[in-house]
Amino acid sequence: xxxxxxxxxxxxxxxxxxxxxxxxxxxxxxxxxxxxxxxxxxxxxxxxxxxxxxxxxxxxxxxxxxxxxxxxxxxxxxxxxxxxxxxxxxxxxxxxxxxxxxxxxxxxxxxxxxxxxxxxxxxxxxxxxxxxxxxxxxxxxxxxxxxxxxxx
Amino acid sequence: xxxxxxxxxxxxxxxxxxxxxxxxxxxxxxxxxxxxxxxxxxxxxxxxxxxxxxxxxxxxxxxxxxxxxxxxxxxxxxxxxxxxxxxxxxxxxxxxxxxxxxxxxxxxxxxxxxxxxxxxxxxxxxxxxxxxxxxxxxxxxxxxxxxxxxxx
DNA sequence: CAGAAATACCTTGCACACGATGTAATCGTG
DNA sequence: CACGATTACATCGTGTGCAAGGTATTTCTG
Numbered sequence: 001x002x003x004x005x006x007x008x009x010x011x012x013x014x015x016x017x018x019x020x021x022x023x024x025x026x027x028x029x030x031x032x033x034x035x036x037x038x039x040x041x042x043x044x045x046x047x048x049x050x051x052x053x054x055x056x057x058x059x060x061x062x063x064x065x066x067x068x069x070x071x072x073x074x075x076x077x078x079x080x081x082x083x084x085x086x087x088x089x090x091x092x093x094x095x096x097x098x099x100x101x102x103x104x105x106x107x108x109x110x111x112x113x114x115x116x117x118x119x120x121x122x123x124x125x126x127x128x129x130x131x132x133x134x135x136x137x138x139x140x141x142x143x144x145x146x147x148x149x150x151x152x
Numbered sequence: 153x154x155x156x157x158x159x160x161x162x163x164x165x166x167x168x169x170x171x172x173x174x175x176x177x178x179x180x181x182x183x184x185x186x187x188x189x190x191x192x193x194x195x196x197x198x199x200x201x202x203x204x205x206x207x208x209x210x211x212x213x214x215x216x217x218x219x220x221x222x223x224x225x226x227x228x229x230x231x232x233x234x235x236x237x238x239x240x241x242x243x244x245x246x247x248x249x250x251x252x253x254x255x256x257x258x259x260x261x262x263x264x265x266x267x268x269x270x271x272x273x274x275x276x277x278x279x280x281x282x283x284x285x286x287x288x289x290x291x292x293x294x295x296x297x298x299x300x301x302x303x304x
Numbered sequence: 305c306a307g308a309a310a311t312a313c314c315t316t317g318c319a320c321a322c323g324a325t326g327t328a329a330t331c332g333t334g
Numbered sequence: 335c336a337c338g339a340t341t342a343c344a345t346c347g348t349g350t351g352c353a354a355g356g357t358a359t360t361t362c363t364g
Contacts, residue, residue, distance in 0.1 A: 005196055005264060007197065011273065011278050011281050012178070012267060015285060016193075017213075017285070018288050019168055024293070024352090027352090028296075036319065038320065039319095041165065044157055048158070053343095054343065062169050062173070064322065065343055066344085090328080090329055090342095091330070091341060113156065115164060117295075119291055121284075129163050130166045133169070133170040136273065137173040140174050140271060144180075172322095176322090188349065188350075191349095207312065207313085217312080218316090219350065221315080226349080243358070244313080244359095245313065
């Protein structure tokens with residue numbers, strides 16, 4: 001019987017390695033734009049719909065405030081976005097793109113297709129991979145929240 | 153036509169999110185053993201074959217010295233392994249498990265199956281996922297090394 | 305065999321990621 | 335309406351990851 005500790009048999013390691021390899025592929029492209037991959041993800045969210053509270057960005061990317069707060073501060077320092085308290089609710093901070101932040105989208109126009117090419121996946125296997133990974137993410141998240149033997 | 157910037161359509165983000173979700177699932181289990189996920193990966197490598205140079209561990213996990221050196225120092229400080237220069241080649245540092253490091257394997261016996269269960273993948277889709285991810289990793293790595301338009 | 309190149313590793317600096325803790329604002333309840 | 339709970343966010347500490355730069359040891363080359 002196979003060794004359950006065998007690295008090659010573990011989907012988790014394949015996932016971990018693939019994730020870093022893909023981020024590596026992004027690095028030179030995003031470096032041209034002065035961005036890291038997580039910063040690029042934040043911009044994707046904002047390009048899709050601007051002026052959102054930090055909470056929504058965190059939900060979209062599954063990132064907590066401890067990660068987002070300093071990241072957003074760096075993007076603000078680079079002139080890509082602004083932070084403003086909501087008058088109706090002084091607790092929430094709304095993140096809005098600056099003109100420069102909106103313009104960066106045109107400079108990033110080639111990135112998705114370049115990466116799509118780098119991954120070397122046809123459209124069908126890409127969709128299937130996304131489906132599998134989403135199921136896996138949901139399953140792992142449920143496990144984390146509920147614990148190995150959760151009793152509701 | 154679909155927006156190429158759409159977060160939901162990007163395999164990269166699914167990968168990034170899944171990788172972190174899986175690491176989250178490991179955290180409580182490994183926390184019991186006083187380990188992080190990358191530290192656990194190093195032990196997997198050493199449990200498979202002990203007394204290896206840092207270079208080999210890095211190749212197995214696709215990690216560089218900048219990550220491994222401090223990580224190995226922490227594992228050494230925790231009494232799980234030792235570092236020794238090779239007499240034949242004073243440049244290389246050989247990492248060997250201590251008695252405690254070897255024993256930890258028995259305490260970690262339940263981890264792989266617990267995670268396997270948490271991911272909720274049957275054996276077939278797990279293997280298929282690993283295959284897809286390995287192709288993807290190879291493709292992304294080749295892209296990173298060769299550049300978008302490499303001319304050998 | 306001397307000097308150059310390569311190798312193995314280490315350290316530093318920066319940017320995530322996450323747990324834990326703190327704070328101000330709002331909400332819910334009696 | 336007082337006051338405890340909740341919410342939204344910030345900060346701090348620790349541990350990765352990676353680029354860049356440094357050192358010591360070996361290997362290669364002329």
